[in-house]
Amino acid sequence: MNKAYKFRIYPNAEQIVMFAKTFGCVRFIYNKMLGDKIEYYNETKEKLNNTPAQYKSEYEFLKEVDSLALANAQRNLQTAYNNFFKQPNTGFPKFKSKHKSRKSYTTNCVNGNIELAKDGLKLPKAGNVKIKQHREVPENYVLKSVTVSKTPSGKYYASILFEYEQVIIPAEVQKVVGLDFSMKELYVDSDGNEAQYNRFYRRSLNKLQKMSRTLSKMEKFSNNWYKQKHKIAVLHEKIANQRKDFLHKESRKIANSYELVGVEDLNMKAMSQALNFGKSVADNSWGMFRTLLKYKLDDMGKYFVVVDKWFPSSKLCSTPDCGYKNDALDLSVREWVCPDCGTHHNRDINAAVNIRNEAVRMMMA
DSSP states (O other): OEEEEEEEEEOOHHHHHHHHHHHHHHHHHHHHHHHHHHHHHHHHSSOOOOOGGGGTTTOGGGGGSOHHHHHHHHHHHHHHHHHHHHSTTOOOOOOOOTTTSOEEEEEEOOTTOOEEETTEEEETTTEEEEEEOOSOOOTTOEEEEEEEEEOTTSOEEEEEEEEOOOOOOOOOOOOEEEEEEETTTEEEETTSOBOOOOOHHHHHHHHHHHHHHHHHTSOTTSHHHHHHHHHHHHHHHHHHHHHHHHHHHHHHHHHHHOSEEEEEOOOHHHHHHHTTOHHHHHHHTHHHHHHHHHHHHHHTTOEEEEEOTTSOTTTBOOSTTTOOBOTTOOTTOOEEEOTTTOOEEEHHHHHHHHHHHHHHHHHHO
């Protein structure tokens, strides 16, 4: 199994220059190889198998950076290029922008060229980089690769991938919960509990808008423009960290409390477009929450069940031996009474109970 640890790194001036040069070369070789692939295909209708090595004689600066970083750029491009031809509804690879693309590169551990120690992280070409190691790595973990990245706020991180062997013992299912997505609270569970989400983006929206208006009045690419843009990036990073911290804590709480968790398979992108809830959906990050919850449950040998999106969780009466389906129910109705058994339902709790019951049925099938 693979596991990644993300650490903050503090490069010196020379290492910052080397990272910037590597980011640029990785972006350059990706764009250059993609452009040549497109040109060759337009002429011959065949695929071009090009490599970074064939460009080094013409572009000498490519020899100054880590060759494995360029090789990983080639692999990423080849994967994206092949997916376009093999997988339906997959877009064609796009050129990477200097200003918009993520600044990062990946290098692999070969013959001890990468080492992690308490005093720093040894990287090819960059040397020993100061690192803030906030957690210990088990001795049986084998270092495989490192991804160095720079955030828009100017911070540097190293995501270190380790390989390890782990025997996961399946847990005995004793407690089951269903989670229904809530635009306001993130989720409502089948026990009636809510996540009490703080809506971090909405709380900072006025400040962001004010800072953006100030940026729009400045001369583009001036010193003050860059300073203001950095302030906005710092605030966005703070919002993202607050959200991720909240999602990690909520997913850990659920993973520790239940052996089986059922959720509904929702198309969040379609929901945000159809209902004009784009900001609220993005602020909640339901997709990230599901991802964090799933890997935590998997590591503990517990079960994560996804219920089909067409399952009428909100419209079914969750009372045992009833199961009446209220087809007249729409999104504006938050509470309803079952015409068959007379039970009063809270829409979200009723949906969560139905999701829980369906998850149990799917596990037993």
